[in-house]
Amino acid sequence: MSTPKILILGAGYGGVSTAVGLQNKLNHNEADITLVSKHDYHYLTTWLHEPAAGTMPAHRAKIYLDEIIDQKKVNVVKGTVQLINSADQTVALEDGSVLSYDYLIVGLGSDPETFGIEGLKENAFSIRSINSVYKIKEHIDYMFASFKNDPDRLDYLTFVIGGAGFTGIEFLGELVNRVPELCREFDVDPSLVQIYSIEAAPSALPGFDTDLVEYAMNMLESKGIQFKINTPIKQCTADGVILATGEEIKSKTVVWTGGVRGSSVVEKSGFEVMRGRVKVDEYMRAPGHDNVFIIGDCALIFNDEGRPYPPTAQISIQEAENVVRNLKAFIRGEKLTLVPFVPALQGTLASLGKGEGMGIVMNKKKMFGLSAAIMKKGGDARYLMKIGGLGLVLKKIRL
């Protein structure tokens, strides 16, 4: 019997956790493992609101794959996935190469979900990759410089954050810390800067505990954020946004954080999806495909009340751990030891700028302020410890 080929698509939380898990759990020569990644680095998506606002250098959210992947055990192929051909058990990359597999793990992440809002795709920034946040950060700086040359253009100092979900709120938390620095650097009157948070749902952080939502909003409002909740965006143009109320906000900087859908590759490859996500079986497999595991933002799983879990880093990592465990059983023919995936939610914490945060930890305990911020760093540290050891923790975590 030949060595089974395991192919992992994507080096996000799910893909990297799978690759690192397999390199630790499988014996040498037990499988031929390949990880396909668009970049030569993994990045901490849940940190990106910080470099986007300019409060952290982007490189700190980057982890080069050769720091965490043992390339004697896992082949790393740099490339962009174009299509999965599950009938042939092959994957085509954009550069024309074709990789075959016996087991496939799809961790291709997300695309922004624009809910059909006109002009959003063309005119709004989104916080989705190291490269995208480079651009947001530099664009914001450039707006301050441009205003100094054109002091009538208050739209240069107006920032619209579309979506007051997790990423939106965390980005606002950073932006209110960054703006005073920019005002000092460019000698701009802080009272001229306007930051709007626009949310279509009846509440910020939809689904979150109301005490926590109130805490976050009060804190951000006290620092000058203007919330427009229950207010859908009708259109985004090169000059700003037009709200469903008819109001227009003139702004050269619209950042869309309103939601994500599974990578379009999955749908294009013929899998049945809802908002780009595949409803997987108890072992995270695509229906009808015993050797195709789908994890992270492309996977749809439901809680006991029949509601979908939001796609988070935490769940992606747990899904990867489950897949690693079950893959080992499949490869070794130990099918009796298969374990269905059950999320073990550790809580949900949002940062609200340096030393500020809030959220829920185990046993539904609410946390606020510095302790929440530190607790969140603790979770990040656990992940970094797992994929790269203490050296990586010390290199990346700053309190």
Next chain:
Amino acid sequence: MSTPKILILGAGYGGVSTAVGLQNKLNHNEADITLVSKHDYHYLTTWLHEPAAGTMPAHRAKIYLDEIIDQKKVNVVKGTVQLINSADQTVALEDGSVLSYDYLIVGLGSDPETFGIEGLKENAFSIRSINSVYKIKEHIDYMFASFKNDPDRLDYLTFVIGGAGFTGIEFLGELVNRVPELCREFDVDPSLVQIYSIEAAPSALPGFDTDLVEYAMNMLESKGIQFKINTPIKQCTADGVILATGEEIKSKTVVWTGGVRGSSVVEKSGFEVMRGRVKVDEYMRAPGHDNVFIIGDCALIFNDEGRPYPPTAQISIQEAENVVRNLKAFIRGEKLTLVPFVPALQGTLASLGKGEGMGIVMNKKKMFGLSAAIMKKGGDARYLMKIGGLGLVLKKIRL
């Protein structure tokens, strides 16, 4: 007899040197002195190529007026000059205020000279103020970030510097130091970055010693600058430049350093000008105006061979010293002590990036490399010492 009103327009090298000179040389109540400045700071125009490239923070080239002007002796009015009415002896500001004078010193600086090149005014940056260099620096950073999101757009990494005169060459010197840093920060292959220096004249640094020109060009070429000398720019568009040869260079960053003309206010106010500059008399006065002194970029003076002196900081400062000396004589009625202006050129030094430079010092001695760079800093230090004392020197000069 009432106290004479002295009005100084502009807080550049000439205006500030005049104001500081008068506050030191005149006795209290001998004159009522007012300085009109667009900003609440003076700036070191000859340093601006550094913050433009991002190799120095812009604030280091800024000197707040209250650090150097004693406001018990000199009134500082923040405003932009609109028109000089020499018949009425008044000056109108853009905010509608009108200031009267007995003696006027015009130090309004320059506007870019575009030589009628189509599209240059609309599409090119120029290194002319703190605010303009904020924008150049942030734009360059933004281009690197944009390239990371659009790796086909090599025009984002192509930089065109129009004019290989003093400012152009000094800016190139900084840019070749900055680009490798940007490539590291944004993880961009340095071989993709193209920097062009385009000069219409038959040589870079027209009029400069050929050994020095060769030294500067060799050094910059070895660091990757591509020179196109004797090559006029025909047109500048939003997409780059079209040269007289028909060649098009696609670039989103065209910085024009090709020349300056005197402030348009002088011509609009009815003074006779050549390229915005007034041919002044031996006491730096406008012809037919015994109480209007014109210094710096708005003044035209000729050497013994009948060629105009280039408008430099050095000459502006010397002109201001001459005006201060003569103004004192006018006010005190000591006309026999009037002294005609004669430039005392101390040499001309260009920086070529950190620790590099070249130029000519007294007795036509040529200097190269680090010693030239240090000599240049020495000149800057002398100026800062004069206007703000040792504290200002220590605050601003870095080796």
